[in-house]
Amino acid sequence: MxxxxxxxxxxxxxxxxxxxxxxxxxxxxxxxxxxxxxxxxxxxxxxxxxxxxxxxxxxxxxxxxxxxxxxxxxxxxxxxxxxxxxxxxxxxxxxxxxxxxxxxxxxxxxxxxxxxxxxxxxRRTPALALAKRFVEEGRLGEIRHVRAQYLQDWLSDADTPLNWRLEKDKAGSGALGDIGAHSVDAAQWVSGQLIEGVSAMLHTFVETRPLAGTAQGLGGSAEAGAPSGPVTVDDAAAFTARFDGGAIGVFEATRFAQGRRNANRLEINGSSGSIAFDFESMNTLEYFDARDDQAAQGFRTIQVTDAVHPYTDHWWPVGHGLGYGDLFVHQVADVVAALQADTAAHPDFAEALKVQRVLHAVEASARNASRYTSVDRPDSQD
Amino acid sequence: MxxxxxxxxxxxxxxxxxxxxxxxxxxxxxxxxxxxxxxxxxxxxxxxxxxxxxxxxxxxxxxxxxxxxxxxxxxxxxxxxxxxxxxxxxxxxxxxxxxxxxxxxxxxxxxxxxxxxxxxxxRRTPALALAKRFVEEGRLGEIRHVRAQYLQDWLSDADTPLNWRLEKDKAGSGALGDIGAHSVDAAQWVSGQLIEGVSAMLHTFVETRPLAGTAQGLGGSAEAGAPSGPVTVDDAAAFTARFDGGAIGVFEATRFAQGRRNANRLEINGSSGSIAFDFESMNTLEYFDARDDQAAQGFRTIQVTDAVHPYTDHWWPVGHGLGYGDLFVHQVADVVAALQADTAAHPDFAEALKVQRVLHAVEASARNASRYTSVDRPDSQD
Amino acid sequence: MxxxxxxxxxxxxxxxxxxxxxxxxxxxxxxxxxxxxxxxxxxxxxxxxxxxxxxxxxxxxxxxxxxxxxxxxxxxxxxxxxxxxxxxxxxxxxxxxxxxxxxxxxxxxxxxxxxxxxxxxxRRTPALALAKRFVEEGRLGEIRHVRAQYLQDWLSDADTPLNWRLEKDKAGSGALGDIGAHSVDAAQWVSGQLIEGVSAMLHTFVETRPLAGTAQGLGGSAEAGAPSGPVTVDDAAAFTARFDGGAIGVFEATRFAQGRRNANRLEINGSSGSIAFDFESMNTLEYFDARDDQAAQGFRTIQVTDAVHPYTDHWWPVGHGLGYGDLFVHQVADVVAALQADTAAHPDFAEALKVQRVLHAVEASARNASRYTSVDRPDSQD
Amino acid sequence: MxxxxxxxxxxxxxxxxxxxxxxxxxxxxxxxxxxxxxxxxxxxxxxxxxxxxxxxxxxxxxxxxxxxxxxxxxxxxxxxxxxxxxxxxxxxxxxxxxxxxxxxxxxxxxxxxxxxxxxxxxRRTPALALAKRFVEEGRLGEIRHVRAQYLQDWLSDADTPLNWRLEKDKAGSGALGDIGAHSVDAAQWVSGQLIEGVSAMLHTFVETRPLAGTAQGLGGSAEAGAPSGPVTVDDAAAFTARFDGGAIGVFEATRFAQGRRNANRLEINGSSGSIAFDFESMNTLEYFDARDDQAAQGFRTIQVTDAVHPYTDHWWPVGHGLGYGDLFVHQVADVVAALQADTAAHPDFAEALKVQRVLHAVEASARNASRYTSVDRPDSQD
The missing domain is CATH 3.40.50.720 (NAD(P)-binding Rossmann-like Domain)
Structure with missing residues (x-):
């Protein structure tokens, strides 16, 4: 970082x-x-x-x-x-x-x-920023569904050694906080709606792993009898959600989805359109407009690299995509622009706190047999 | 039908x-x-x-x-x-x-x-039958994730009139029983694991609709003041699940996902591989093999139209796909083959009952603040 | 057949x-x-x-x-x-x-x-029929590019035995007549333009093959010294073309494109839009409309399974695709409808002859160092 | 630049x-x-x-x-x-x-x-560098087909004003030299074969355009009677080719392919495998291995972002892609590494000259009724 x-x-x-x-x-x-x-x-x-x-x-x-x-x-x-x-x-x-x-x-x-x-x-991904713009322009109509998955696979091998991201006292949580947090933030930001409550499941597939340094070979396969330690965070998180604007959501975060390297996905369905995004194809946004004439309706694959798209007018000609590192350049540009104009830039601490509260409610629900849990009052039993 | x-x-x-x-x-x-x-x-x-x-x-x-x-x-x-x-x-x-x-x-x-x-x-889709074969051959290893979505969009317009599929006494349930049942069946059949319990949310986005025959125009837009009636089933269902073999699942069924015409999707991630299927591309199966050499790993798009694939040796040359109607031909072929050989063909009533019990647990959980609900004892409060 | x-x-x-x-x-x-x-x-x-x-x-x-x-x-x-x-x-x-x-x-x-x-x-593929309708409606504007590929791979293995499709006296030609003919017909029919001239290359990669029945084993690998015979047709054909409406075309037909099972593809670019089709995804048409607002432009993946699409209103609900065999059903329906109404149905013999003449010009050009060859006067040297 | x-x-x-x-x-x-x-x-x-x-x-x-x-x-x-x-x-x-x-x-x-x-x-695109590595490792076997398209669309509108890229004395050529040159270089570099001869067509769709500064409005639409000038280069180039290792090629370059923003594509089919690349999805390589077991064959979508892939070990975690600007970083890294180690880096002037000669043969063939033209002796008539 x-x-x-x-x-x-x-x-x-x-x-x-x-x-x-x-x-x-x-x-x-x-x-x-x-x-x-x-x-x-x-x-x-x-x-x-x-x-x-x-x-x-x-x-x-x-x-x-x-x-x-x-x-x-x-x-x-x-x-x-x-x-x-x-x-x-x-x-x-x-x-x-x-x-x-x-x-x-x-x-x-x-x-x-x-x-x-x-x-x-x-948030600095041009395609996600365009998705937010589309929602704000009313293109999607009334939003019904938010569908967010963040799928990685780097823990699939049970012999991958323990590291600090798998220890609760250091990492706080596992897939939930590491990558699920991104999904929660993107879902709230793009949809313009806040999560009111969740029903959640956390799961750990591999409960002990070899200690780092004790594994053998390229595959990371541990010797029999090698010292091991407990994984104390979630390997995967899944939850349903209700948003304050009437949408419902389904979230999933995992580092055990073989073949999904960094599938940070968001799909939103509204009464008059939909958007779908996958970071593995970060320069495109899928967009469906239900107002197109019926014979010609279909998800459009927009290459978000045009002069009219967020951020991209500062870079290359249309069709010449950006990379992960460029997101941080956008972040700096946004921060500096805000400071120089003395205006707010998103997200500030208050907005980040809202993500934190959702994660907290997820953990509370998971501890409580997945019972629906309010983000505002995660510990009440109503 | x-x-x-x-x-x-x-x-x-x-x-x-x-x-x-x-x-x-x-x-x-x-x-x-x-x-x-x-x-x-x-x-x-x-x-x-x-x-x-x-x-x-x-x-x-x-x-x-x-x-x-x-x-x-x-x-x-x-x-x-x-x-x-x-x-x-x-x-x-x-x-x-x-x-x-x-x-x-x-x-x-x-x-x-x-x-x-x-x-x-x-089940008669060659690609899904191939997915099941891959699981049985052990290609996926230990199964961790089951991810099933059944997304349609034909109820997105709030002015679409009421019909029997929206009335509980006739249809039993809405998206859950109509299309979610297919997901539950496919998930259990392909994974080889049964769902033990669920945590569920049911939701109705459009609570009243114009009565059929009272709507006007091509768009189905109702006249102001036209008679309307209540929708008494779920418009969408979402639930997390635990399987008896250790996998966890996320399910979603809706008829409000604009642009998704018949996206009956199933993805399964195991310790050594993954499969992903979408009925909108019914002749292909996505398959990831984690044992491929690292530089050449990637989801394979298998065209399930080859002589070595289920059902397809009876049809056309490789690359010449099948259609929805052909699934029923396969069903008849399987039924007749079973009767003539006096063997079982899947699924029989007992297997279909297992799907029914999962749907019942989903409804029970949804009524009970999404609390995790056992498929075997849906009405207990443990 | x-x-x-x-x-x-x-x-x-x-x-x-x-x-x-x-x-x-x-x-x-x-x-x-x-x-x-x-x-x-x-x-x-x-x-x-x-x-x-x-x-x-x-x-x-x-x-x-x-x-x-x-x-x-x-x-x-x-x-x-x-x-x-x-x-x-x-x-x-x-x-x-x-x-x-x-x-x-x-x-x-x-x-x-x-x-x-x-x-x-x-021609009976709903997606191709829709493409033609779009051209006729003027959606693509002035047509500039026609890009047709028909890629198969079943001859990639040099040990696959000889069969009648590889002998000129029986098959007439190889990839050109077998599959390239489909491309020529589709290109002319969908674009509404006829090919005026071509510049062509024919090529045979594997010049002798084992005789059928002499090959050994599942892989079709021939024994050393097994009797073999000459391949007397083209393994692949490639040509550029000029159309009578001002478009230019690029065509390729082969049975040596490893991994392409039946990639019968057609793309047309016009001044105001484009269509792209691949039979490996036969139920979809890609469509680009340059009149969409700039921020939302992109190829639309149309699922050509809707009631407003050609043929599909007679079949299943939207999103439930058709298969290769259904094309022949459409052909019969078109033939019977024409006979019962006493009207013409496309293509008649005169239209099929136009395809034949293009193939003939392709062969003439290939024999003549790829020199541009008129379809009407293939043997002249102007 | x-x-x-x-x-x-x-x-x-x-x-x-x-x-x-x-x-x-x-x-x-x-x-x-x-x-x-x-x-x-x-x-x-x-x-x-x-x-x-x-x-x-x-x-x-x-x-x-x-x-x-x-x-x-x-x-x-x-x-x-x-x-x-x-x-x-x-x-x-x-x-x-x-x-x-x-x-x-x-x-x-x-x-x-x-x-x-x-x-x-x-050449600095990790996916293309990986394709070259695969060819060198023999994964594709004997190479038969090279298929290269470079499709853009920024000249589709006939009212887009003249600019220096459309004037022969400044630009040398049009689509051929601007983007076709990239295809020729990539095709020769990845395949490891050189083009021996070509049969080519050049075409100009829009022969006069308004002078820059005289066009009106956002759409660039020219006023009636506004001054205009001639386009003196090709709008599109198409050619077939023969390679010195036995492969045949089909090339197309255009700036009139509506909806194709920067589709720099390369596909190579060999006797035992294929690769396919499209710069619009620059972080992935499609790879087909005909030695996979038959039921599981299919093009793999490799995310070329792994530590074992070219260049990418210097950047982000797997699945976090690169952008167009990063290619120039790789170029500098390669140049500096070569200078510091006093070794060669590709391509040097001699290698670039080979591309130039192919472009020259393309122009000669196009002037000569598309007759097959040797790269070494473009002006001979044999």
């Missing part, structure tokens, strides 16, 4: 005109030698090993937090207190309580003109 | 060698004039207006029931009592109780060599 | 209303025992071993010729002379001279109300 | 480790003010308005030529004479004579350790 962010800060001003291009003043990392090496490669002059020094410096305007989730709150709170704008990687925090504290601090800081942003980078 | 079945009985012996081709002896319908006209067109010599007469006749070996669901039980019970083999359209019945009675009768009849069959015709 | 045609004559009246359904009076074949067996299976009461007897019979109205191409002319001429309507399989004949004689006879017979038809069955 | 190249020089060292990252020392442009502005935006300290000054400077190691084709030869010859390594945009030159002179100079310079490179950037 650090590389992607740094690359984006460098690249954005070359493609998106900016009154004042951002300067990368300081790289912070805990290990001095490694931080120095990274700063050299990334052409950043100064380093620090204590993030507090960054927050104290007068010449720093923006703090970009790419650390693990359990450190977000402390850093962000300090940065906001010091009057820095903050861009924080998703998930906003590892708990709703922390996210609430951050959002409260963000609201206080906003009174002094300080802005917050959360790094739900998939 | 009557036309499709008749066409199939006629066509099957021309493509699937049979020791004794079936004869269409008798067409039964309630209205004499309409039944006579149909029989003429379908080239069936005799008609009856009372199904009891068919059941009584000595020269009838097989009774093919294509009537509405609420009449299945009575006819099937009489036919079985009279020693006739029975092919009954899906759903087996409108209630679990009726389906259980039919299954009990089928078991008694089986002792006398009488066979039963239920018309889950999608 | 005989099975497909017989099946179609039987099936058509059940789905397409006809004043008088056709009766299959007589099956003609050279070998009495095999013809009798076929007639029994196909439920045709009478047989003959000499086609002249069929032509003589008063009670025969239509002669359906499914014999090899070198016999078409003789049978068709006799049938037309006897006042029978004739449906002749494609290609119309093995030479332009024969095709011209047949067309002249057809014109004479037409004066007596006798109709001719040629079996270019792919 | 200048922006893409500059961005690539900056970005490459961040993702591809280099002993010594390149420095952008000097930007050369004819207009001082505009060059200065560009240099500021691109963060290049120095500028020149005469390219000769760049060639003279001792501290310049590599000259990257992004000027129009008619200036390539002069600059490249001077740079090579001065001992600079040269990266020259495609096409190498506007005539074979110039390209030959450049290649001769490159050979002389090579003796002094100087390297040349030509910017056929599509």
């Amino acid at each position: 650090g590389v992607a962010h740094t690359h984006a800060w460098r690249t954005a001003p070359r493609f998106f005109p900016m009154a004042a291009p951002p300067e990368l003043a300081l790289l912070v990392g805990r290990d001095e030698a490694r931080t120095r090496a990274a700063a050299d490669r990334l052409e950043i002059a100064e380093i620090e090993t204590d993030w507090r020094r960054a927050v104290e410096r007068e010449d720093i305007d923006v703090v970009d937090i790419c650390t693990p989730g359990n450190t977000h709150a402390e850093i962000a709170l300090a940065a906001l207190a010091a009057g820095k704008h903050v861009l924080c990687e998703k998930p906003l925090a590892n708990s709703v309580a922390e996210a609430e504290a951050m959002t409260a601090a963000a609201e206080r800081a906003a009174a002094r003109g300080v802005r917050t942003f959360c790094g739900f980078s998939y | 009557g036309v499709a079945h008749t066409h199939a009985w006629r066509t099957a012996p021309r493509f699937f060698p049979m020791a004794a081709p079936p004869e269409l002896a008798l067409l039964v319908g309630r209205d004499e004039a309409r039944t006579r006209a149909a029989a003429d067109r379908l080239e069936i010599a005799e008609i009856e207006t009372d199904w009891r007469r068919a059941v009584e006749r000595e020269d009838i070996d097989v009774v093919d029931i294509c009537t509405p669901g609420n009449t299945h039980a009575e006819i099937a019970l009489a036919a079985l009592a009279a020693g006739k083999h029975v092919l009954c359209e899906k759903p087996l019945a409108n209630s679990v109780a009726e389906a259980e009675a039919m299954t009990a009768a089928a078991e008694r009849a089986a002792a006398r060599g009488v066979r039963t069959f239920c018309g889950f015709s999608y | 005989g099975v497909a045609h017989t099946h179609a004559w039987r099936t058509a009246p059940r789905f397409f209303p006809m004043a008088a359904p056709p009766e299959l009076a007589l099956l003609v074949g050279r070998d009495e025992a095999r013809t009798r067996a076929a007639a029994d299976r196909l439920e045709i009461a009478e047989i003959e071993t000499d086609w002249r007897r069929a032509v003589e019979r008063e009670d025969i109205d239509v002669v359906d010729i499914c014999t090899p191409g070198n016999t078409h002319a003789e049978i068709a001429l006799a049938a037309l002379a006897a006042g029978k309507h004739v449906l002749c399989e494609k290609p119309l004949a093995n030479s332009v001279a024969e095709a011209e004689a047949m067309t002249a006879a057809a014109e004479r017979a037409a004066a007596r109300g006798v109709r001719t038809f040629c079996g270019f069955s792919y | 200048g922006v893409a190249h500059t961005h690539a020089w900056r970005t490459a060292p961040r993702f591809f480790p280099m002993a010594a990252p390149p420095e952008l020392a000097l930007l050369v442009g004819r207009d001082e003010a505009r060059t200065r502005a560009a240099a500021d935006r691109l963060e290049i300290a120095e500028i020149e308005t005469d390219w000769r000054r760049a060639v003279e400077r001792e501290d310049i190691d590599v000259v990257d030529i992004c000027t129009p084709g008619n200036t390539h030869a002069e600059i490249a010859l001077a740079a090579l004479a001065a001992g600079k390594h040269v990266l020259c945009e495609k096409p190498l030159a506007n005539s074979v004579a110039e390209a030959e002179a450049m290649t001769a100079a490159a050979e002389r310079a090579a003796a002094r350790g100087v390297r040349t490179f030509c910017g056929f950037s599509y």
